[in-house]
Amino acid sequence: MSDRKAVFFDRDGTLMEEEDHCDCPTRVRAIKGVKEGLKQLKDAGWAAVIITNQSGIGRGYFTMDDFEAVNQELYRQIGGGIDGAYCCPDLPTNPTPRRKPGIGMIEEAVRDHGIDTRKSWFVGDKPIDIQCGQNAGCRTILVRTGYGAKGEASASPDFVVDDAAAAIQIILSHS
Known part of the structure; x- marks a missing residue:
């Protein structure tokens, strides 16, 4: 394992506005402050990795190619800075170790990028994101964008902030 x-x-x-089963790049809207925050994170030597459940693929609403096209538009809007993106298309009714709150996608990222989860953070807008990060041994931040304000009471993150930009500032101040 790496450091x-x-x-x-x-x-x-979390990184982009919530769009129910977003299948089209024209629907992508990066959340304000993400681009600048990611640049600060990268300048400080952090890896940035997307971990996302995408049951719309498993339901047949869109394809993996559509998912990748949405990612490419997001990367364009936020100026890149993403080291990897891991997607689980499995349905919530048929959970697998890869589907959050399972840590299979994080384990893949650890292998691919030499990440130490004990030095890492998970930022998300749902309790399932917080559970995933905790299951992997990460510190966690719940953002109030997306579904975050609704799930705040049922999650137990290390921090709760308004958005990903604020989460990045917390991470940088604790490193």
Whole structure:
């Protein structure tokens, strides 16, 4: 295992505005402050990795190619800075170790990028994101964008902030 530190981000509702089963790049709207925050994170030597459940693929609403096209538009809007994106298309009714709150996608990222989860954070807008980060041994931040304000009471993150930009500032101040 490496000493590399990372921030694992949920995608929808965390880095981009929540769009129910977003299948089209024209629907992508990066959340304000993400571009600038990611640049600061990268300048400080952090890896940035997306960990996202995408049951719309498993339901047949869109394809993996559509998912990748949405990612590419998000990367364009936020100026890149993402080291990897991991997607689980499995349905919530048929959970697998890869589907959050399972840590399979994080384990893949750890292998691919030499990440130490004990030095890493998970930022997301749902309790399932917080559970995933905690299951992997990360510190966690719930953002109030997306579904975050609704799930705040049922999550037990290390921090709760308004958005990903504020989460990045917390991470940088604790490193």
